[in-house]
Amino acid sequence: DAKTTQPPSMDCAEGRAANLPCNHSTISGNEYVYWYRQIHSQGPQYIIHGLKNNETNEMASLIITEDRKSSTLILPHATLRDTAVYYCIVRFYTGNQFYFGTGTSLTVIP
Amino acid sequence: DAGVTQSPTHLIKTRGQQVTLRCSPKSGHDTVSWYQQALGQGPQFIFQYYEEEERQRGNFPDRFSGHQFPNYSSELNVNALLLGDSALYLCASSFLSGGAPDEQYFGPGTRLTVT
Numbered sequence: 001d002a003k004t005t006q007p008p009s010m011d012c013a014e015g016r017a018a019n020l021p022c023n024h025s026t027i028s029g030n031e032y033v034y035w036y037r038q039i040h041s042q043g044p045q046y047i048i049h050g051l052k053n054n055e056t057n058e059m060a061s062l063i064i065t066e067d068r069k070s071s072t073l074i075l076p077h078a079t080l081r082d083t084a085v086y087y088c089i090v091r092f093y094t095g096n097q098f099y100f101g102t103g104t105s106l107t108v109i110p
Numbered sequence: 111d112a113g114v115t116q117s118p119t120h121l122i123k124t125r126g127q128q129v130t131l132r133c134s135p136k137s138g139h140d141t142v143s144w145y146q147q148a149l150g151q152g153p154q155f156i157f158q159y160y161e162e163e164e165r166q167r168g169n170f171p172d173r174f175s176g177h178q179f180p181n182y183s184s185e186l187n188v189n190a191l192l193l194g195d196s197a198l199y200l201c202a203s204s205f206l207s208g209g210a211p212d213e214q215y216f217g218p219g220t221r222l223t224v225t
Contacts, residue, residue, distance in 0.1 A: 034213075036216075041198070041219075041221075042218060042219070043114070043200050043202075043216030043217050043218050043219050044153065044200070044202075044216045045216070046213045046214070046215065049213065085152075087152060097143060097155035097158060097166055097168065098143075098153075098155065098202075098214060099155070100145075100152030100153045100154070101152055102150075102151065102152050103152055
């Protein structure tokens with residue numbers, strides 16, 4: 001599975017959009033991009049995943065560049081409850097384990 | 111619909127002892143994966159069970175072993191505990207038989223402290 005690079009930390013004002021970047025320059029054609037988040041001392045929570053098209057669900061949007069070498073997770077209206085560590089993971093299709101890095105620690109500021 | 115459950119929540123053991131952690135997957139899921147998360151680090155994959163067999167294994171010693179039961183629940187066993195085994199142990203379940211890209215749902219974890 002390809003490795004990912006994320007900034008270690010970011011701040012976002014409450015009510016504004018939070019844009020979390022991820023680089024995955026070695027991604028292969030059949031690898032998906034997954035995003036999880038982990039609120040302090042809880043289990044990671046699934047947010048969204050995609051292959052090459054942009055995806056949106058009730059939690060977030062995932063924008064994947066055309067060359068698939070990077071992606072951005074967008075939380076449209078960040079709240080204090082979105083303060084967490086966000087992990088970007090590249091994973092081959094199905095069934096394989098998730099390789100977590102150290103993620104991005106997002107702090108939403110009132 | 112119950113999500114992934116793990117027991118116990120917290121555990122304190124002494125070096126050299128053995129420990130068993132338990133996980134019940136989300137309803138409808140057939141696969142269980144175990145992860146170890148040290149303080150300040152991302153979760154590290156230990157192994158995955160599917161159809162009662164170890165399907166994949168990460169870079170962990172043989173002291174770490176597991177089991178999956180016919181009802182898909184799973185146990186993680188760690189023998190000869192070391193201080194470095196202190197961590198949050200996470201269980202994740204998914205549905206592998208469907209063939210679609212599977213989301214892994216994580217439990218709340220078991221906090222193991224080795225003294």
